[in-house]
Amino acid sequence: MAGSRGAGRTAAPRVRQEKRRSEPEMEPEPEPEAGTPCPRTEMASAWIGDEYAEDSSDEEDIRNTVGNVPLEWYDDFPHVGYDLDGRRIYKPLRTRDELDQFLDKMDDPDYWRTVQDPMTGRDLRLTDEQVALVLRLQSGQFGDVGFNPYEPAVDFFSGDVMIHPVTSRPADKRSFIPSLVEKEKVSRMVHAIKMGWIQPRRPRDPTPSFYDLWAQE
Known part of the structure; x- marks a missing residue:
């Protein structure tokens, strides 16, 4: 029994050594030389540069930081507002x-x-x-030169029968039942006809009427 246990103990390290030998060795990444920038830092700096290049701030161009205050408030004063340091901006x-x-x-x-x-x-x-x-x-x-006001319009409600509906909105419940508002209007009209308040139009006489134009002369 002791011999078998010792053989099992010695066989396990051999298997581990064989596994380690079979695994490929990973080559370490070469370290960048002194003075050469890292590719990650280059990408980050390029992204930051593009971000600031596309940034267009109008606040830098405005010297007067008075804001949206009506300028009529400064009609009786020698200045027209204040700068970033809080000093008055005098009128020329x-x-x-x-x-x-x-x-x-x-x-x-x-x-x-x-x-x-x-x-x-x-x-x-x-x-x-x-x-x-x-x-x-x-x-x-139009302010934009490239704007074309005569572009072909898309006719959604054309005469061509389509497979799918224009809108997929389900029908309302009120479309299946009679309208209560119309019911009240009809009942009022029926009551007015019964009371004689609404008279039917009289049929017109189809025979034309003539008269003498010079009868009084």
């Missing part, structure tokens, strides 16, 4: 009279496309795209 001094405006109109070729920004009080020059947009809106056209 406009000491030009009508003569100066006329001279600017004659000398400046971009005078006709210059508008005043109500948020900052400064003069802004409209671009060609903005001018074209304004002209389209003034002429009653």
